Amino acid sequence: MDKEIISEFDFESNQSNLGLEVIPLKKVIDFSDQNGYDPHRLNFYQLIVIIKGRGIHEVDFETIAYVENTVIPVAMGQVQRFSNNPQLEGYAVLFTPEFLIKEEQDYHYLYDYTIFNHAINPQSHIANKEVLTLLKEMITEQQKGLLFDSGEYQRNLLKNFLIQIERNKRERVEIVCNDSLNLYMRFRKTLDENVNYKIRVADISQKLNVTPKQINNALKSYTNTTAKQLIEDRVILEIKRLLVHSTLTIKEIAYEIGFDDPTNFTKYFKTRVNMLPTDYQKQRQ
Known part of the structure; x- marks a missing residue:
């Protein structure tokens, strides 16, 4: 591209x-x-x-x-x-x-x-x-x-x-420095470096040499959410960035974020944001 x-x-x-x-x-x-x-x-x-x-x-x-x-x-x-x-x-x-x-x-x-x-x-x-x-x-x-x-x-x-x-x-803010905070920060760093629709909790846990359960336990202390949901939120954020701040087409954004089929990309976004990617794009611009 x-x-x-x-x-x-x-x-x-x-x-x-x-x-x-x-x-x-x-x-x-x-x-x-x-x-x-x-x-x-x-x-x-x-x-x-x-x-x-x-x-x-x-x-x-x-x-x-x-x-x-x-x-x-x-x-x-x-x-x-x-x-x-x-x-x-x-x-x-x-x-x-x-x-x-x-x-x-x-x-x-x-x-x-x-x-x-x-x-x-x-x-x-x-x-x-x-x-x-x-x-x-x-x-x-x-x-x-x-x-x-x-x-x-x-x-x-x-x-x-x-x-x-x-x-x-x-x-x-009360921030307790412990192994959970360290794992949470490492998880966020790895996720930022590997943002893709296809990435899973197991992929990140393997990179960090920990179990998915350990990751989820660490995340609960700081986000009140699961690793799966945090990955999804990060993917949606990246899609929004590309929709609003790039000149890529919807099809190109779908491929950029890891989708094999732009139709599935559109369904994925609408289910989670409650609007079509094109509508979100128009609204923000």
Whole structure:
């Protein structure tokens, strides 16, 4: 298929080739304005730090309200849409996983932390004094240029920045760090990497070297749903992304998501969303 699925943007920095940049939100909003505030997918991670302004930001069809001193994390691969807000002030912290992850234990920041998992509310977080201080230090270090071991210094600043945001979230929501949370996060990561209509719980359990029962028990603690239902919800989300944010035909979307017959795809979607794919597409556009 040579048609564009969803507009995607790779990490490009005018500051350095580190894989980390902090930019004013005005720059992001101006870029969105030039592109008609179209939804898009980032091939890197983003944390939107709101300093001034109130409004909403859309991530995967969910509207996230923001006020002064809040943070909205957007994980790599999620589809987001900015809205026009002239009063909005703040910064976007952009980083690639390659910048953050240098050792095996560094995966901890992306896959054991819950800030990039919007299934565990809240979806926006508090930018307290500690968060803003670390943000300011990241900006200052970035402006200095590449001094001795600047990459490692900035990496540690980013880690502390993520730690503080995760702390703030855990103060608002009771999150118990145990094997169930670890398995739940691993399940979500594997599912995101293998979204397809044909994938089954047994397929993921085999990849994770656990039983389907262990997965379901872990999920109950955080989602009150089954692994089968979570897979279905994720497939439906991906279909919605393609219907609304791509130029693919219904037939092409059916094949993209793993269906052998577009007719079965239409029946599958209508049964679960209570409308035809074409009707959903028209409604959202």
